[in-house]
Amino acid sequence: MSWIRDPFRSTLIIYSTLVVVAISMLLLTRETLNIWYLEETALPLVEEEAATLEEIWQDEGLPEVRRWIKDNENDVFQYQLQPVSDPLLIKALDAEFTTDTQSIELIPESDEALLDDETHLDDETNVFTVELYLPDLKTERWYFLAVTLNSDVFAGPLRLFNLLLLAIALVLLAGLLLSYLMLRKVRRHLNDINHTAQTISKHRDLSARIQQGNLSGPLADTLAQINDMIAELEQSVLKSRQQADNIAHDLRTPLTNVQQKLQQLDLEQPELCEIEQQLSRLLHTFNLLLRINRLETNGENPPLEAVNLNELLADIEDLYLPVFEDQDKHLMVLPLLAEDATGDQPYRVSANRDLLFQVLCNLMDNASKYNPPGATITVTLSSSGANTELIISDESGGVPPELLDNLCDRFFRADNSRQAAGNGLGLSFVKAAMQQMNGSLTLSNQTTPNGVVTGLKVNLLFTSDQSSYK
Amino acid sequence: MKALIVEDNSDQAQFIYQSFQAEGHQADIAEDGKEGLLCALQTSYDLIITDRMMPRMDGLQFIKALRASGNQTPVMIVSALDSVDERVKGLRSGGDDYLIKPFAFSELLARAEILCRRQPDSGPDEEPVLQLADLRLELLTRRALRDEQVIQLNNREFQILEYFLQNPGRVITRTMLLERVWNHHFDPQTNVIDVHISRLRKKIDLPGYTPLLHTVRGAGYMLEQRP
Numbered sequence: 001m002s003w004i005r006d007p008f009r010s011t012l013i014i015y016s017t018l019v020v021v022a023i024s025m026l027l028l029t030r031e032t033l034n035i036w037y038l039e040e041t042a043l044p045l046v047e048e049e050a051a052t053l054e055e056i057w058q059d060e061g062l063p064e065v066r067r068w069i070k071d072n073e074n075d076v077f078q079y080q081l082q083p084v085s086d087p088l089l090i091k092a093l094d095a096e097f098t099t100d101t102q103s104i105e106l107i108p109e110s111d112e113a114l115l116d117d118e119t120h121l122d123d124e125t126n127v128f129t130v131e132l133y134l135p136d137l138k139t140e141r142w143y144f145l146a147v148t149l150n151s152d153v154f155a156g157p158l159r160l161f162n163l164l165l166l167a168i169a170l171v172l173l174a175g176l177l178l179s180y181l182m183l184r185k186v187r188r189h190l191n192d193i194n195h196t197a198q199t200i201s202k203h204r205d206l207s208a209r210i211q212q213g214n215l216s217g218p219l220a221d222t223l224a225q226i227n228d229m230i231a232e233l234e235q236s237v238l239k240s241r242q243q244a245d246n247i248a249h250d251l252r253t254p255l256t257n258v259q260q261k262l263q264q265l266d267l268e269q270p271e272l273c274e275i276e277q278q279l280s281r282l283l284h285t286f287n288l289l290l291r292i293n294r295l296e297t298n299g300e301n302p303p304l305e306a307v308n309l310n311e312l313l314a315d316i317e318d319l320y321l322p323v324f325e326d327q328d329k330h331l332m333v334l335p336l337l338a339e340d341a342t343g344d345q346p347y348r349v350s351a352n353r354d355l356l357f358q359v360l361c362n363l364m365d366n367a368s369k370y371n372p373p374g375a376t377i378t379v380t381l382s383s384s385g386a387n388t389e390l391i392i393s394d395e396s397g398g399v400p401p402e403l404l405d406n407l408c409d410r411f412f413r414a415d416n417s418r419q420a421a422g423n424g425l426g427l428s429f430v431k432a433a434m435q436q437m438n439g440s441l442t443l444s445n446q447t448t449p450n451g452v453v454t455g456l457k458v459n460l461l462f463t464s465d466q467s468s469y470k
Numbered sequence: 471m472k473a474l475i476v477e478d479n480s481d482q483a484q485f486i487y488q489s490f491q492a493e494g495h496q497a498d499i500a501e502d503g504k505e506g507l508l509c510a511l512q513t514s515y516d517l518i519i520t521d522r523m524m525p526r527m528d529g530l531q532f533i534k535a536l537r538a539s540g541n542q543t544p545v546m547i548v549s550a551l552d553s554v555d556e557r558v559k560g561l562r563s564g565g566d567d568y569l570i571k572p573f574a575f576s577e578l579l580a581r582a583e584i585l586c587r588r589q590p591d592s593g594p595d596e597e598p599v600l601q602l603a604d605l606r607l608e609l610l611t612r613r614a615l616r617d618e619q620v621i622q623l624n625n626r627e628f629q630i631l632e633y634f635l636q637n638p639g640r641v642i643t644r645t646m647l648l649e650r651v652w653n654h655h656f657d658p659q660t661n662v663i664d665v666h667i668s669r670l671r672k673k674i675d676l677p678g679y680t681p682l683l684h685t686v687r688g689a690g691y692m693l694e695q696r697p
Contacts (some may be wrong), residue, residue: 253481255572256482264485264489277688298554300553300554302553303555315652319652322669347513355554357656358554358656361662365660
């Protein structure tokens with residue numbers, strides 16, 4: 001029943017159901033409607049004709065009726081006049097007859113089958129017949145008079161009536177088709193909005209715009225407003241990037257000059273070396289901050305290529321294993337074997353080799369910094385469908401759950417004492433770099449089955465979107 | 471060593487110039503790519519150090535023009551652009567090395583000396599045996615020996631030692647090692663390389679032997695036989 005939450009599908013489904021019900025009702029009740037139509041139009045005519053003849057019968061008698069019938073025999077009415085010869089019927093009619101009776105039209109309840117004199121409709125020919133039993137007072141005989149409306153007369157109007165029913169059905173169907181086309185058009189524009197939004201969020205390409213075509217009205221206004229909003233965002237992003245560049249240029253240059261002067265003085269006064277190194281670290285922090293900014297605002301847009309994660313992890317293991325061993329910690333890197341996963345070479349992801357290596361080095365530095373001696377740091381790869389996941393889990397004891405979300409904030413450190421070396425930018429950099437490579441970073445606590453937090457779990461998710469290779 | 475500094479920022483140019491002078495090297499300064507090209511074509515230099523972004527003719531155009539004229543002087547690009555792809559662009563246009571600003575002069579100097587050394591004949595180091603004092607590295611058999619005693623080295627340690635033995639008496643910085651041995655280009659800002667060096671040192675500078683692998687404070691490491 002998920003379709004009910006989709007206004008497009010639910011409107012169409014409900015509307016088409018209603019149309020189908022309406023049309024089948026029209027088809028099913030067509031016969032009844034036809035009869036109703038004939039009753040409303042043909043019946044009064046026959047009855048009036050019968051009444052006229054009855055009047056002539058009373059006023060002027062049988063010969064005049066015969067003459068009238070002869071004169072009026074035409075395409076519209078057919079007449080039948082004959083004496084009643086059935087003795088049973090005569091007896092029944094006589095019983096009904098009183099001086100006031102001018103004609104017998106009603107059926108005696110006692111003898112329904114016999115005295116079938118009423119207005120009735122022949123189902124097959126759609127013909128109305130009025131049947132009357134009239135007493136001829138002169139000869140004292142009963143006469144049977146039937147007035148029938150020629151079926152052909154109403155064939156035309158009836159066809160017209162059926163045509164009207166058909167027209168209603170067609171209008172309903174046309175309405176359904178029209179609303180389907182309209183919804184499809186609106187939907188196409190919505191899809192275009194979605195597509196543009198995806199382009200923007202995926203490639204952070206704010207130059208993308210929604211196609212407006214020659215649309216007008218509220219939908220066009222909406223599209224125009226969204227486009228304006230994107231344009232404004234683009235402007236402000238460009239502006240902030242410009243500002244970041246300006247800050248970089250304005251502050252970096254004098255700081256660099258001071259650092260260079262200090263380097264020259266170092267040669268004569270080695271005690272300045274410490275200050276020079278501190279300044280270098282400050283400059284490094286400063287550069288890293290600017291770099292994160294650039295990665296986030298698409299200012300640094302390294303080309304993506306197919307990177308073999310197994311090879312890259314082998315490099316990382318090779319580089320960091322001695323670091324962990326020296327600290328009495330264990331590093332376990334488990335490569336992804338092709339037979340353990342679906343797809344051709346699932347360990348190949350779309351990324352930038354250099355940038356990804358820096359990401360992994362940052363995570364390894366963190367692991368070596370925050371894990372106690374004896375801890376095991378495990379790096380695993382897993383793949384499902386188009387996604388490949390690199391998981392680094394450690395035994396650092398994790399972080400308080402409420403702080404997990406803050407870990408990627410610039411300069412945030414889970415240890416308030418800020419004892420450990422570092423600048424608090426590592427995870428911000430990792431996150432920005434992963435996003436730039438169309439991947440993502442997720443941090444969670446590693447827990448035992450009974451809920452004890454043992455360490456931090458870093459998930460790097462890569463989506464192998466071949467089309468994003470640049 | 472005689473170097474040409476192509477740099478539009480005069481403070482930066484002066485810093486490099488004075489530092490080179492202090493180290494006993496010669497240097498000329500050109501203020502942009504056009505002037506640099508003229509200098510490089512008139513005078514023979516051991517090394518050209520060029521900025522990346524300059525007015526009139528920027529660093530990349532300068533290198534392309536230089537290479538197009540047949541000049542093969544080693545070029546080091548010095549740039550504030552620290553994106554990973556900027557480095558690739560720089561090297562692709564004909565640069566030999568890429569250094570990100572701000573840099574330590576020791577880093578620049580160490581790289582400059584290695585670049586200059588590469589120049590004569592630009593032949594690869596295909597000598598089958600590298601030797602310094604009683605330390606010997608046999609490239610074909612991939613054996614390392616100190617005083618004829620075989621030293622067990624893993625693959626990376628072997629590569630590190632090979633690099634040092636190819637450049638005896640020269641400073642090798644941490645980032646240079648990461649570039650050469652791991653083929654990754656960035657400054658890790660941690661002690662990750664030092665750990666590898668200290669392991670290697672334990673293996674080659676055995677107790678009782680003259681230490682050969684020295685730490686150069688504030689710069690890097692050097693393999694040298696010191697009296």
